[in-house]
Amino acid sequence: MWKYLKKLSSTFSSWMINMSADDFGIYVHIPFCERKCIYCDFLSFTIRSIEKERVERYFDALFLEIEKKKESVSNTVTSIFIGGGTPSVVEPKLIYSLVEKLEESFVIAGDAEITIEANPGTVKDNDFSVYKDAGINRISFGIQTLNDDLARFLGRIHTREDSITAIKNAQRAGFENINADILIGVPNQSLDVFMSTLNELANLGIPHISAYSLILEEETCLYDMIEKGVVIPPNDDLDRQMYHKCLEYLNSKEYMHYEISNFSLKGYECRHNLLYWNCNEYLGLGLGASSYINSVRFRNTSNFGDYLNGDFSAFDEEVLSEKDKMNEYMLLGFRMTKGPDPVMFYNRFSKYYHVVYKDVLDKLERMGLVKTGNMKGRFISCSLTEKGYDFANQVFMEFV
Numbered sequence: 120m121w122k123y124l125k126k127l128s129s130t131f132s133s134w135m136i137n138m139s140a141d142d143f144g145i146y147v148h149i150p151f152c153e154r155k156c157i158y159c160d161f162l163s164f165t166i167r168s169i170e171k172e173r174v175e176r177y178f179d180a181l182f183l184e185i186e187k188k189k190e191s192v193s194n195t196v197t198s199i200f201i202g203g204g205t206p207s208v209v210e211p212k213l214i215y216s217l218v219e220k221l222e223e224s225f226v227i228a229g230d231a232e233i234t235i236e237a238n239p240g241t242v243k244d245n246d247f248s249v250y251k252d253a254g255i256n257r258i259s260f261g262i263q264t265l266n267d268d269l270a271r272f273l274g275r276i277h278t279r280e281d282s283i284t285a286i287k288n289a290q291r292a293g294f295e296n297i298n299a300d301i302l303i304g305v306p307n308q309s310l311d312v313f314m315s316t317l318n319e320l321a322n323l324g325i326p327h328i329s330a331y332s333l334i335l336e337e338e339t340c341l342y343d344m345i346e347k348g349v350v351i352p353p354n355d356d357l358d359r360q361m362y363h364k365c366l367e368y369l370n371s372k373e374y375m376h377y378e379i380s381n382f383s384l385k386g387y388e389c390r391h392n393l394l395y396w397n398c399n400e401y402l403g404l405g406l407g408a409s410s411y412i413n414s415v416r417f418r419n420t421s422n423f424g425d426y427l428n429g430d431f432s433a434f435d436e437e438v439l440s441e442k443d444k445m446n447e448y449m450l451l452g453f454r455m456t457k458g459p460d461p462v463m464f465y466n467r468f469s470k471y472y473h474v475v476y477k478d479v480l481d482k483l484e485r486m487g488l489v490k491t492g493n494m495k496g497r498f499i500s501c502s503l504t505e506k507g508y509d510f511a512n513q514v515f516m517e518f519v
């Protein structure tokens with residue numbers, strides 16, 4: 120779990136992109152990376168350890184999975200997210216064929232958001248035009264920091280210069296919708312180093328920034344290093360300081376704080392992530408990918424060999440009851456700074472959330488963690504307070 124960032128402004132709701140209750144997404148997992156970063160526990164393998172032929176076989180398996188599952192999706196797809204791992208580490212022609220296959224197999228909305236995650240250390244200038252030709256319209260760069268010493272410490276394979284060049288190349292190729300993921304609260308990261316990264320990225324004119332506090336995950340190198348005392352763990356106070364400065368700075372640059380860790384210029388919110396936070400349905404394709412369809416959550420196998428051999432069965436199936444769905448809607452809805460949408464809740468469950476959750480919301484309001492917002496006719500909205508953002512997990516636990 121990532122730590123949660125604090126709210127800056129509550130004047131954003133009218134800026135939100137048009138998110139429909141019918142939005143449906145596809146996530147495709149590409150489980151390869153050039154090198155494993157010391158803090159990462161995502162399902163990914165070092166590409167050098169996998170022969171080229173097995174990467175191609177992975178794409179063959181993906182296409183087969185698409186073929187097998189396409190009939191089960193009748194929804195119009197409003198967003199596609201090609202994530203990983205590092206999708207930009209594979210040959211761009213494979214990504215081109217993947218998008219082509221998705222387009223042949225599903226009904227994709229004309230205005231669909233199609234994102235690819237890219238590592239500045241693996242993406243070449245020409246790759247962007249291939250992505251563009253494929254129909255990809257959003258690039259999400261894993262930058263994490265523009266400080267070379269810190270990047271090296273984290274095991275990143277790129278320098279500050281690589282990151283800036285990659286962003287400029289993407290812009291030159293015609294990509295406007297660009298995100299940069301950055302980290303807060305990394306061991307050895309000073310406030311100045313963090314602010315300098317933020318400042319440079321905002322000045323490059325990218326419209327979306329995701330700023331996550333680093334969380335130590337067990338079974339990572341960083342965890343072991345801290346356990347052995349080789350590295351001093353990140354300082355919580357400094358993490359908070361960076362967070363507050365981040366909000367202040369991005370606000371001054373007209374970025375809207377629309378989710379705990381996400382900031383965008385007007386109209387550039389990530390449609391795919393909004394879909395998750397609004398509990399819409401999605402199909403996950405590829406190794407270990409999760410899906411949520413017809414009230415059932417399930418995931419693909421995480422065994423690479425089994426996946427290559429065509430095991431596309433559903434693992435860990437969980438059928439969500441009406442109550443589960445309402446709870447999840449509230450929990451994820453509170454991630455967004457406008458809070459769970461009371462109208463969408465009513466349209467889905469024929470209930471008012473301020474009635475269903477009256478006791479819980481009253482309690483959270485008394486604790487100063489939640490506040491009542493706008494009233495739209497008979498609907499009352501709720502969202503986290505400033506204090507609530509510091510204790511967001513406590514709020515979420517009420518809906519688990």
Ligand code: SF4
Pocket residue numbers: 151152153154155156159160161163203204205238261
């Ligand atoms: S590039 Fe991303 S997915 Fe790959 S190891 Fe690093 S953090 Fe993990």
